Amino acid sequence: MGVTQAAVWDVVHGERAALARDLEGLGADQWSAPTACVGWDVHDVLAHLVDSAKTTRWAFVRDMVAARFDFDRQNALGIARERRADPQETLAELRTVVALTSTPPAPIGTRLVEAFVHGEDIRRAVGLRGDYPVDQVVEALRLQLRTSVKMGGGKERTNGLRLVASDAAVDVGGGPEVRGSALALLLAVSGRPVEPDEITGPGSATLRYRAAS
Incomplete structure (x- = not known):
């Protein structure tokens, strides 16, 4: 919705x-x-x-x-x-x-x-963190998952991966699992580096690599 x-x-x-x-x-x-x-x-x-x-x-x-x-x-x-x-x-x-x-x-x-x-x-x-509304972060994440990388999204970065949010009702894709907060998933899908403990699971290394590429 x-x-x-x-x-x-x-x-x-x-x-x-x-x-x-x-x-x-x-x-x-x-x-x-x-x-x-x-x-x-x-x-x-x-x-x-x-x-x-x-x-x-x-x-x-x-x-x-x-x-x-x-x-x-x-x-x-x-x-x-x-x-x-x-x-x-x-x-x-x-x-x-x-x-x-x-x-x-x-x-x-x-x-x-x-x-x-x-x-x-x-x-x-600069060493700060924001406090964002989770429901709206999820909306942003879902948009990035539908949008190609060449158009500023991250669809291709998640091919063959299952993304599961730890703080929201997000469980999308299939394959090795990547688990993290909706914000951490949004950042990684958008091609941003995240801390080692922000996303976990057997597919996390793949997503990190794609985010950095």
């Missing part, structure tokens, strides 16, 4: 506000800490979140044309547009977009994926 757009936006707006609060006390060295997004530091991911929050369907198409339909180049353009010289100014910009409901032409659930996965990209890089 899916969730309504209103419910998604309530969560996304709450996550943006929570992230802004968490980042208030970061030091200069923390802003430049590398994240799980290859080539992006904490400040880059923040700028990407600001850009994503502002992106409309038309703006996305415009930027994709400018980027010659290269997603990586399109993301780089957005970061360059929104990354300020002072990270505190970029953080202030995040606060101004907390309540926006702009979205590129993609399923509404991608807004949850952005909030949770990029939220953890930032937090884990």
Whole structure:
């Protein structure tokens, strides 16, 4: 069962506000800490979140044309547009977009994926952890399981594996089991590294390898 757009936006707006609060006390060295997004530091991911929050369907198409339909180049353009010289100014910009409901032409659930996965990209890089609503994390996980890697999902990473959440009613796929929290599974399926004890089971090494590839 899916969730309504209103419910998604309530969560996304709450996550943006929570992230802004968490980042208030970061030091200069923390802003430049590398994240799980290859080539992006904490400040880059923040700028990407600001850009994503502002992106409309038309703006996305415009930027994709400018980027010659290269997603990586399109993301780089957005970061360059929104990354300020002072990270505190970029953080202030995040606060101004907390309540926006702009979205590129993609399923509404991608807004949850952005909030949770990029939220953890930032937090884990500086030693923080987020507290996310499990039901909505499950929605994000199910979307990633339906979406190909080339479109930003993780469907291929779970081929031949059975994913079981330890904190939610998730039991999908077939093959060697991978067990972990819905958040840990979401991160691994999305190509993010997780701690050794976050996912377990006979299929966990395979999923770790695919997440790192």
